[in-house]
Amino acid sequence: MDSNYRIGFGSDIHRLVEGRPLIIGGIRIPSDTGAEGHSDADALLHAITDAILGALALGDIGSHFPDSEARWKDADSRTFLTEAANQMLKLGFRIANLDSVVHLETPKLRPHVEAMRKNIAMMLEIESDLVSIKAKTSEGFGMVGKGLAIKAEVVILVVNVR
Ligand code: MG
16 A cells, blocks of 8 residues: 655764754754854754664664765855755655754754745755754763753654645
8 A cells, every 4th residue: 555645764973072053954043052063063954864864764864975076175055955855855755844843052042943944945946844943951961961062853744745
């Protein structure tokens, strides 16, 4: 039986260090520390990219944009997202909805959530009410709780419109 719907999951974690910008969902957030990585280290956009690729069993962000390649150094993660979205569109799929959790101890993300939702919706060319972002602290526990890491988790539902 062929299904019109596919579900995808993406998860990403980045170390937080001083002297790096903190970019989440394509939005720069004022912070004393930022995410370390080969690209701009936007954990949320990376997780969404992986969720889209995963829904269509197209591999993962690392196989499409290897961090061993110099051209992805400090790359804008919006490039990864739009490339994955274009592959999805070519296969005849559209996003039904997207839900996410960003785990970060500090700063508080709630004031930035609406801007992130709008920005992601714009990049994916969908309505922002299809994009959910929840922000959670880890109550002081683990790498996230100690302020050493940011983690993002995403589920996405895509539907074949052909
Ligand atoms: Mg990443």
